[in-house]
Each structure stands twice: as structure tokens, then as C-alpha cells.
Amino acid sequence: MSEKIKILIVEDEMVIAANISLQLTELGYEVTAIVPRGEEALTQIESELPDILLLDINLKGELDGIETALKMQKTHDIPIIYLTANSDDAHFQRAKETHPYAFIAKPFKKLDLQRAIELTMSQAEMKVKNNKKPRQEQEEISILEDAIFVRHSTSMVKVSIADILYIEAERNYCRIFTSNKEHLLVITLKEMDKKLPAKHFMRIHRSYIINISKIQEVATTHIVIGRKAIPIGKSLKKELLKRLQTI
Known part of the structure; x- marks a missing residue:
């Protein structure tokens, strides 16, 4: 049996985060943790590496979601799916610099979440294959x-x-x-x-x-x-x- 895909949820609205966690579990994914701050996400990644970072763009605290992603990418290459209730162009242009695999606009359905994750894993696997050298x-x-x-x-x-x-x-x-x-x-x-x-x-x-x-x-x-x-x-x-x- 293949290992479950591990997902770290970084979301400061805990009711939303808990609902996302429940949906992911029902879809057969493993939630490694739910954290409300970017700083905590960086610490959590060091203790358990997820396959996907489900990251709210508008985090409270010292680091917003995009700044968290930029810091994470200095040491890790973890696929990012952004959660956002704010789809203005300024946020989108900043987020593009981190090369996310998907954006999910709030509010979203379970199917939106599932498709974003499936597409992300498919792209990540293709990236690995394309980076492989000849035998x-x-x-x-x-x-x-x-x-x-x-x-x-x-x-x-x-x-x-x-x-x-x-x-x-x-x-x-x-x-x-x-x-x-x-x-x-x-x-x-x-x-x-x-x-x-x-x-x-x-x-x-x-x-x-x-x-x-x-x-x-x-x-x-x-x-x-x-x-x-x-x-x-x-x-x-x-x-x-x-x-x-x-x-």
C-alpha cells in the first residue's frame, strides 16, 4: 500500500483550518499539522517534511503566506497550494514569484481541494522525471x-x-x-x-x-x-x- 500524501495546513482561521483538515482526512490524505502562523510553519517543516504546503496568503503575524513560502524555499522544495480570499492583482503578482502549483479561492468545495492536490502531485512527479539525468x-x-x-x-x-x-x-x-x-x-x-x-x-x-x-x-x-x-x-x-x- 502506498504512503498517504502528507499535507501541512497553514491557516490562521481555525474553524476553516479544522474544516479543511476534516475534508483532507475524508479524501485519504494525512494532515501533518495545522498551524496559524508562518513562523510556526517553518518550524513544523523542520520536524516533519510534508509533501504539500496548503498555505493561506493572508496570514497574521510577522510573515504572511508569501513571505513564509519564500523563506521555506531557501532550504526546501515543497509544492505550494495557496488559499486566498483576496485575489487582487498585487497579491497574485507577489505569489507568482514563489511558483505555486495552484490557487484555491475561498470559499471552496471539497472537489476543488481534491483536484488541486491531484494536479499538484502530478506536476511534482513530472518535475522529478524531467530533472532525471540519462541512466x-x-x-x-x-x-x-x-x-x-x-x-x-x-x-x-x-x-x-x-x-x-x-x-x-x-x-x-x-x-x-x-x-x-x-x-x-x-x-x-x-x-x-x-x-x-x-x-x-x-x-x-x-x-x-x-x-x-x-x-x-x-x-x-x-x-x-x-x-x-x-x-x-x-x-x-x-x-x-x-x-x-x-x-
Whole structure:
């Protein structure tokens, strides 16, 4: 069975947000959270990456929806569907800069929501396919005992295993985080997990692989590496603790 599409709702009118959440659940989608402010949305994205951001343009607080999208896009490529009760040209022109996948005008029907999401996922999948290189050029990673080589433009760059903090899934991509740099690779987290040396790395969540030696704290539901709180699956926590005892 395929995983449910995960959607983060960013809407400051909580009655509307609750109604949207109910409709999405009835349509078979997973709502990761409902948050009323752009600042909270950015924090939520760091703890659980959604497949789609359902984002009200006219948010109250320091960041409106468009400013939230611009900040999010500095680190993540999450498809955006805007919710708006204000369709004036000024808002539309600003919103266009964030390249949203759809706009839904309030009030809207469940069918409008469903079609916007289906079109968004279809476009996102097509984008991934179009970005894929020919098979002979797809090798993105080469593993050595103490380092990995990752593709950067037309060359391969050496990244020391000792420098890697964690690796995060982003659909069909992986983002490798070191203390001062990121590397985006066209490879799934599942394939990455197969290639990495098990003595250094462990997959602790469907979206994360960590460098075990970089763990600073193990909490009830997450671990901390650097300033990043990374969720850990319940079934994997016991295995991780066992691994830590052998280091």
C-alpha cells in the first residue's frame, strides 16, 4: 500500500483550518499539522517534511503566506497550494514569484481541494522525471571507507564521513548535511541507506539517516544533532540505544 500524501495546513482561521483538515482526512490524505502562523510553519517543516504546503496568503503575524513560502524555499522544495480570499492583482503578482502549483479561492468545495492536490502531485512527479539525468549519468554517489564522493555539477566532490551530520529525504532526492554545507543528490533515501557503511550510519525515521557518532542527545521521541531535532521511530529507538552502547 502506498504512503498517504502528507499535507501541512497553514491557516490562521481555525474553524476553516479544522474544516479543511476534516475534508483532507475524508479524501485519504494525512494532515501533518495545522498551524496559524508562518513562523510556526517553518518550524513544523523542520520536524516533519510534508509533501504539500496548503498555505493561506493572508496570514497574521510577522510573515504572511508569501513571505513564509519564500523563506521555506531557501532550504526546501515543497509544492505550494495557496488559499486566498483576496485575489487582487498585487497579491497574485507577489505569489507568482514563489511558483505555486495552484490557487484555491475561498470559499471552496471539497472537489476543488481534491483536484488541486491531484494536479499538484502530478506536476511534482513530472518535475522529478524531467530533472532525471540519462541512466549513464545518474551515478550520484561513490563510497570509500572514510569518505563519499557526491556529484556536484559535472564533477564529484569528496565529503568526509566524519563531517556528515545527517541525511534527509526530499521525495526522490536526498540532502546531505555537514556542519557548514549541504549536498542535494538525485537518489532516494532507501537507495542511500543501502550504499552507506552501516557502522557509521543508521536510518532512524522514514525521512532521516543519521551519523551515529554525531548524536548529542537522545530524547523520548527524537535525537539531537547540532541544533537539529530529528524524529526517531519507536521501533528503532531500542536498536539505536544498543548501537550507541557499542561505540
